[in-house]
Amino acid sequence: MRNLILVGPMGAGKSTIGRLLAKELRLPFKDSDKEIEQRTGADIPWIFDVEGEQGFREREQAVICSLCDADGLVLATGGGAVMRPQNRQALRAGGRVVYLHASVEQQIDRTARDRNRPLLRTANPGQVLADLLAIRDPLYREIADVIIETDERPPRMVVQEILERLEALAPR
Numbered sequence: 001m002r003n004l005i006l007v008g009p010m011g012a013g014k015s016t017i018g019r020l021l022a023k024e025l026r027l028p029f030k031d032s033d034k035e036i037e038q039r040t041g042a043d044i045p046w047i048f049d050v051e052g053e054q055g056f057r058e059r060e061q062a063v064i065c066s067l068c069d070a071d072g073l074v075l076a077t078g079g080g081a082v083m084r085p086q087n088r089q090a091l092r093a094g095g096r097v098v099y100l101h102a103s104v105e106q107q108i109d110r111t112a113r114d115r116n117r118p119l120l121r122t123a124n125p126g127q128v129l130a131d132l133l134a135i136r137d138p139l140y141r142e143i144a145d146v147i148i149e150t151d152e153r154p155p156r157m158v159v160q161e162i163l164e165r166l167e168a169l170a171p172r
């Protein structure tokens with residue numbers, strides 16, 4: 001195994017589960033959104049406001065490609081990291097890819113209290129989440145080694161299922 005990479009939509013729990021998984025496996029944890037913020041010296045809403053989504057995606061691609069080059073990381077990605085084919089290629093080559101799935105209803109619940117997601121600063125965030133999932137679900141599936149349902153499951157249970165499913169995989 002190279003890295004263990006979590007993909008999925010906003011509110012699927014990539015950052016939460018990734019941190020727990022890294023602790024369990026005693027591996028370093030990286031979150032591509034946090035890495036973008038650190039390298040930029042600004043938070044994600046600021047990057048969207050000043051540089052636009054395109055500017056953010058450029059930064060995201062640089063970070064995804066460099067983190068996927070590492071070894072032995074647990075990596076939580078941003079929800080839109082699968083949009084660029086170059087990123088999908090880097091993620092696929094970077095290790096085992098786990099798609100954390102969440103229904104739109106659960107995504108709405110889990111993102112409602114947080115103002116840190118610029119794409120959800122709209123009158124109808126539920127519609128945005130539904131539209132994004134329709135576009136991105138096939139892309140998450142395209143690169144996933146395993147798909148894990150997170151609806152109505154506490155983070156600890158999700159972590160256990162990831163570990164079991166990864167153990168059962170044949171080597172690539």
Ligand SMILES: Nc1ncnc2c1ncn2[C@@H]1O[C@H](COP(=O)(O)OP(=O)(O)OP(=O)(O)O)[C@@H](O)[C@H]1O
Nearest residue numbers: 009010011012013014015016078079110153154155
């Ligand atoms: N399995 C779960 N059950 C209940 N709540 C969860 C679960 N996973 C995550 N959460 C909660 O949902 C919220 C969003 O989780 P998190 O930030 O980990 O999502 P994310 O996939 O990293 O989203 P983003 O793509 O925006 O970075 C957090 O408040 C977290 O505590």
Ligand SMILES: O=C(O)C1=C[C@@H](O)[C@@H](O)[C@H](O)C1
Nearest residue numbers: 010033044078079080117118
């Ligand atoms: O789904 C998305 O496009 C995003 C998800 C977040 O993780 C951040 O990467 C950013 O808010 C954009």
Ligand SMILES: [Mg+2]
Nearest residue numbers: 014015033076
């Ligand atoms: Mg996250």
